[in-house]
Amino acid sequence: MNESMNLAELPDELDRAAAISQAECDEGIAAARxxxxxxxxxxxxxxxxxxxxxxxxxxNVKRCIDCAQLYEFHQKQHGK
Ligand SMILES: [Zn+2]
Structure with a gap:
């Protein structure tokens, strides 16, 4: 029976996913700092x-490139 082994591997995958998202979060915080x-x-x-x-x-990036260009375009249209 290998089922118990497969189940034991699941938490590892979850830990890895959590570690990656934590790294991405830290990266974003560092960029903001x-x-x-x-x-x-x-x-x-x-x-x-x-x-x-x-x-x-x-x-300080809140939009993708397309939306940022649209946003800036509208900002200019409003004169400020
Ligand atoms: Zn966008």
């Missing part, structure tokens, strides 16, 4: 798409 302003989202505040790590590294 470097920028010293606001906070960085892992997913776009507008469309919910994942924001690439290289973009998040800029800090």
């Amino acid at each position: 470097r920028a010293l302003v606001g906070c960085t989202y892992s997913h776009c505040a507008n469309c919910g798409d994942a924001i690439p790590a290289e973009r998040r590294a800029l800090g």
